[in-house]
Amino acid sequence: MAVTIKDVAKRAGVNPSTVSRAIRNHATISDKTKEKVKKAMQELGYRQNSAAQMLASGKAGAIGVIFPPVENKSDQPFFMKILTSINEEARDKKITVAIASAHSNEALLSQVQVMYQEKRVDGFIMLYTAQDDAVRDYLLSDKIPFVVIGTPSDRANEITSVDNDNHLLGAEAVQYLVSLGHKKLAFVTNTELGEVYQERYFGFYEKARSLGLTPSLVNSEKKLTIRDVTGLVIMDDILAIKVIQELSEQGISVPDQVSVISFNNSFFASLIHPYLTTFDINVVQLGHRSVQKLAHLLDYPDDFREKVTVPFELKVRESTKAV
Amino acid sequence: MAVTIKDVAKRAGVNPSTVSRAIRNHATISDKTKEKVKKAMQELGYRQNSAAQMLASGKAGAIGVIFPPVENKSDQPFFMKILTSINEEARDKKITVAIASAHSNEALLSQVQVMYQEKRVDGFIMLYTAQDDAVRDYLLSDKIPFVVIGTPSDRANEITSVDNDNHLLGAEAVQYLVSLGHKKLAFVTNTELGEVYQERYFGFYEKARSLGLTPSLVNSEKKLTIRDVTGLVIMDDILAIKVIQELSEQGISVPDQVSVISFNNSFFASLIHPYLTTFDINVVQLGHRSVQKLAHLLDYPDDFREKVTVPFELKVRESTKAV
DNA sequence: CTGAAAGCGCTTACAG
DNA sequence: CTGAAAGCGCTTACAG
DSSP states (O other): OOOOHHHHHHHHTSOHHHHHHHHTTOTTSOHHHHHHHHHHHHHHTOOOOHHHHHHHHSOOSEEEEEOOSOSOGGGOHHHHHHHHHHHHHHHHTTOEEEEEOOSSHHHHHHHHHHHHHTTSOSEEEESOOOTTOHHHHHHHHTTOOEEEESOOSSOGGGOEEEEEOHHHHHHHHHHHHHHTTOOSEEEEESOOOSHHHHHHHHHHHHHHHHTTOOOEEEETTSOOOOTTOOEEEESSHHHHHHHHHHHHHTTOOTTTTOEEEEEEOOGGGGTSSSOOEEEEOOHHHHHHHHHHHHHHHHHOTTSOOOEEEEOOEEEOOSSOOOO | OOOOHHHHHHHHTSOHHHHHHHHTTOTTSOHHHHHHHHHHHHHHTOOOOHHHHHHHHSOOOEEEEEOOSOSOGGGOHHHHHHHHHHHHHHHHTTOEEEEEOOSSHHHHHHHHHHHHHTTSOSEEEESOOOTTOHHHHHHHHTTOOEEEESOOSSOGGGOEEEEOOHHHHHHHHHHHHHHTTOOOEEEEESOOOSHHHHHHHHHHHHHHHHTTOOOEEEETTSOOOOTTOOEEEESSHHHHHHHHHHHHHTTOOTTTTOEEEEEEOOGGGGTSSSOOEEEEOOHHHHHHHHHHHHHHHHHOTTSOOOEEEOOOEEEOOSSOOOO
């Protein structure tokens, strides 16, 4: 039999309720008693029974991390990285992390519902955003605490979110290329959907225009033609690698003829030469902050929703060069 | 207030204990009663309270997935993939998946201990193997049910494990290259540690010798010189990409002058040309089988430990060519 | 500042 | 085949 709060109480010569209060560091318990209890706990090797605690308190002490309902999560190092940093922060707060992940929207929704209704978790961190997402709508309509990592495409004022400033990211990319002397710039993307694209591209576009340039937009799904452009801002590292290879096949060398700057600073950035000049989006902070925000929401469910912005950092490597 | 087993009992006109038995599909409950209970449950939207169930039954209904105590988990698509497939199978079995992940051995061990001692999980799946690993030793000495994905380097007979046949994998790589007419083969690795390397290399070596060849071993940490070799077997996709790039810088073209075959069939295999000929190690099956094995162990803790082997499949792409 | 008691929502011998 | 009761190990008003 595991040692319970009763055993500790007996050993410390107090009532079980006092032990409970001492453990939770109640202000009303005297320091002397807390000491006695702590000592007894250590001597007996006491450990809370989470089930009992959950049942009595109505709190799970756990949060769920919701992955996007897509097949290829493993292609993006982002997900493992963010999961690791979420887990790190959660551990410090004595919160357990559980996983919700499925291939379809329906399966994902049902998993999230079950987790919550069975009281296995107190709230969620969503790792994706999507228009009219059923999971998000469920969380919202049932007033379940959650935070999203990323920028909600709608109902943003009802949602607490943690993200980089993607607009600024786009602008800073322009800034850096211009500082290297580049004047003909293009933004390369393989998708024109989503907040991330929107923000990064508009940041890029507006900054370039404000500097008197006439930037262009290239969709990499079509044949890649860059004419006299010398500075490329590319949606993410993976796409950057592919674009660099395609340019190389066209006899165009990066960075000698064209400079490339991308986003994420993932593992791909230092996989093959030229190593990428890319923005580190600070995934560790994204994870930590999201846990902090969720923990806060759990304690104060009626607080205002808010948007948290995490700083980024440019990593200069081999894919950019002054003209 | 959420609806409880009592509410269901009242509605169905039976005792709460009967509802409990009906839910768990006890053989002693009549079909008629089960029907009544099921109907009442649906009408009321009943959902089990996991905390109460855990407390009363002593079972957590959850398993922990233990990640290796390293920084760069996110570089390997394997981890996200295996986590997804574990979660998939667990969901089907109504098991929740929780995460244990840390940067140091000590932190990881303590997280695992807390999870188990607080009864948050019933057992674990370890995603790595290492000699004299403290986590594994703890699980073993406290007789905690667990399965490892991979091949234990020692105490293998005390551990249930799920893995590919790495020895066969090495041999099959030789087989395929030889079938294309290659006779001068080399095995390329960046580590000479670990079961995976050992098995794959010995499989490679023995097969090559048995075919009358004199294979060589190349450590990619040193300068890459392959002389007259035309067939390369490379430890994993990432290393293969790097080696191909290095060869290309030396003016050696893959697959025209040298064929390359690697392992894992990760995202990297189809990232840039030449796309890799590589073995798919069937991560989905690895995940599913490990959950099945663990679930079995949970029910029959005294069953023999065993090793489960999951089949693999060769994916032929662009990096290999007949001589 | 602390104790005694009720209760959280299940499961599971025990009885019949 | 089903019911009544005890108990799992905590938390938290309520009292003092």
